[in-house]
Amino acid sequence: MAKPDYLLITCEHGGNQIPARYRHLFAGFEPLLQTHRGFDAGALTLAHALAKTLHAPLYVSTTSRLLIDLNRSIGHPKLYSEATRHAPAALRREIFELHYLPHRNQVEADIAAAIARGRRVIHIASHSFTPALDGCVRNADIGLLYDPARRGETALCQGWQAQLKILAPELKVRRNYPYSGKSDGFTAYLRRRFPAAVYIGIELEINQKHVLLGGRHWQALQSKVIESLRQAIAAKK
Numbered sequence: 136m137a138k139p140d141y142l143l144i145t146c147e148h149g150g151n152q153i154p155a156r157y158r159h160l161f162a163g164f165e166p167l168l169q170t171h172r173g174f175d176a177g178a179l180t181l182a183h184a185l186a187k188t189l190h191a192p193l194y195v196s197t198t199s200r201l202l203i204d205l206n207r208s209i210g211h212p213k214l215y216s217e218a219t220r221h222a223p224a225a226l227r228r229e230i231f232e233l234h235y236l237p238h239r240n241q242v243e244a245d246i247a248a249a250i251a252r253g254r255r256v257i258h259i260a261s262h263s264f265t266p267a268l269d270g271c272v273r274n275a276d277i278g279l280l281y282d283p284a285r286r287g288e289t290a291l292c293q294g295w296q297a298q299l300k301i302l303a304p305e306l307k308v309r310r311n312y313p314y315s316g317k318s319d320g321f322t323a324y325l326r327r328r329f330p331a332a333v334y335i336g337i338e339l340e341i342n343q344k345h346v347l348l349g350g351r352h353w354q355a356l357q358s359k360v361i362e363s364l365r366q367a368i369a370a371k372k
């Protein structure tokens with residue numbers, strides 16, 4: 136009998152904390168830290184709920200992406216933000232070593248260990264997106280980002296979308312929206328490290344308007360997202 140898939144949850148943009156040591160870099164940028172540029176509202180809550188309900192290991196960061204963006208690859212022009220890009224090289228190096236590498240390396244090592252044990256890994260990275268960007272209203276409630284060239288990712292996202300249609304027909308679920316799953320990100324990096332047969336990396340994107348509504352509405356949406364994923368994984372067997 137095939138071993139069950141190894142589910143792993145991550146959250147790269149979980150918070151907007153800036154360690155005291157780097158706060159001077161953010162003089163004038165304090166308001167920005169409170170916006171969608173500073174963190175993904177709701178993504179941390181959903182990541183915790185996913186991990187708890189589905190008994191999956193969880194790796195999160197609550198340091199702001201404006202310090203260093205854990206969802207960008209080394210060398211990407213937006214790895215550092217406008218607040219940190221011009222910091223002295225030694226300080227940027229320190230930020231990289233203390234606030235980038237640990238999360239990235241821990242997740243990669245956990246995935247490598249699971250694959251070495253003969254498991255196939257399903258990695259869900261919890262994110263959220265702002266309802267409107269540059270005056271453009273985003274036309275989706277949930278986005279599932281993946282690489283269409285990887286069959287396992289396509290199948291799981293189609294299955295997840297189908298389960299959501301049953302459980303939550305009121306929600307508009309779109310694949311590879313509002314971003315392309317193939318563009319730079321942690322899952323894109325991990326796809327280069329691990330073959331398609333053993334690594335499925337999906338970015339879950341929730342429209343922040345649901346987070347802002349809060350209360351029972353937000354709770355119910357989380358439950359539907361989690362239950363639909365559980366069923367999509369079970370149906371694949």
Ligand SMILES: [Zn+2]
Pocket residue numbers: 147148175206261262263
């Ligand atoms: Zn994000």
